[in-house]
Amino acid sequence: MQPGAFRAILVTKGRKTGKEHAVWLRAVSYDNMVYFSRRNEHSDWLKNALVNHTVRVEWDNRSHSGVASLVTDRVLAQKISELKYPGEERAQEVRIVLQIRLDDMNNG
Numbered sequence: 001m002q003p004g005a006f007r008a009i010l011v012t013k014g015r016k017t018g019k020e021h022a023v024w025l026r027a028v029s030y031d032n033m034v035y036f037s038r039r040n041e042h043s044d045w046l047k048n049a050l051v052n053h054t055v056r057v058e059w060d061n062r063s064h065s066g067v068a069s070l071v072t073d074r075v076l077a078q079k080i081s082e083l084k085y086p087g088e089e090r091a092q093e094v095r096i097v098l099q100i101r102l103d104d105m106n107n108g
Helices: 044-051 074-084
Strands: 004-013 020-030 033-038 054-059 062-070 096-102
Touching (some): 004 074, 020 044, 020 074, 044 096, 074 096
Antiparallel strands (some): 020 033, 054 062
């Protein structure tokens, strides 16, 4: 998968209900990982993924399971913003970045 932004569905497990929660988001592929980001922590998908780390990411009519974690490396978080918003001012904003290590990314 080439580095850059694309549209994907992130499926999390509700931290309160336990039900699946699916949302369309702009994702970023970089260094064999998929990333999602927010300006702040006020989103159900982010809160869910931080409580229940097992998630699914769907794009190109394929579903990929993976494990979510928060990015703490500020340099990496900045790189993801630049890939997500190339040439835009908001690429310089400090964002909360969630990384997904997909189980099958290295298997084709």
